Amino acid sequence: MLTIGKLAASTGVKVPTIRYYEQIELLPEADRSAGNQRLYGQSTLDRLAFIRHARDLGFTLDAIRDLLSLSDQPNHSCAAVDVIARKQLSEVESRILRLTTLKIELERMLIQCSGGRIADCRVIEVLGDHSLCVSSDHCHPKAEATL
Amino acid sequence: MLTIGKLAASTGVKVPTIRYYEQIELLPEADRSAGNQRLYGQSTLDRLAFIRHARDLGFTLDAIRDLLSLSDQPNHSCAAVDVIARKQLSEVESRILRLTTLKIELERMLIQCSGGRIADCRVIEVLGDHSLCVSSDHCHPKAEATL
DNA sequence: TCTTGAACCTCTAGTTGCTAGAGACATTAG
């Protein structure tokens, strides 16, 4: 049995985050020692490692919740799992696209800046006037999530 | 003079967001009509358009605050402006790198999934075991900001 | 055995950039 600190050390998830996951019921309520401290076994360690890895791959906690409950149904078809993963992939792809557009605009304004007074700075100028941008699609980005 | 709704319509920034910007002092306190409604002139419109465009390019409100106060100093050197923009560019670039790694891992696990039972699903398997990943650098991502 | 210090406990509040809602007042078109 591991204390919360050991569990944190062996998964790379911080102690308060583990408590937070318990609070939002992503992890089950931990067993307690005589002195009321949390104790964890292998199954929670596995579960937390899964969560950690999925977080690292950008899945939301909600998606992870679904993935976890699916993985408790080993005989089910994995179609639903793949739907979640594919959705995540397309999110990642669209963020890359958007960021690439931003990168181009940022590079462009930095190249055009000649390093003089602010009154003549191309960066300030472009920020004040989107029509100076080369692409228009970085506007109205609707929803942008983390990562 | 524009009402808040007109200002919102002509900048693409939502009404509550404008009020929020005033609250955090990114916009100055607006003049008021006889009936206590906010009224805006050209200068606030310009300022808000600047904010909007900078947000679209991924700058944080803090960075925008700095950019705005710099742009009020037209005779200063634009070096500080360029530092902010360059920092933003490198943030964008590192996010693209990270997302590209994620994309590769997600694609890989989706390709390897043969669409059978969850017990055999490669997606679930990889999520549970990072050593099945091709790259290790998507772990411990430190800080990830919005976009 | 005692004592110190690290690790643990609970609870609240803060972060970023908004968004949603309640309940009341202002303005405007028909």
Place this chain on the structure above:
DNA sequence: CTAATGTCTCTAGCAACTAGAGGTTCAAGA
């Protein structure tokens, strides 16, 4: 004149944590 829309303030909520206060438990050294 009235009805509909717009605006006002205020509070609370979102994701996914993080930080801190103030207190308890545990493990190791003297």
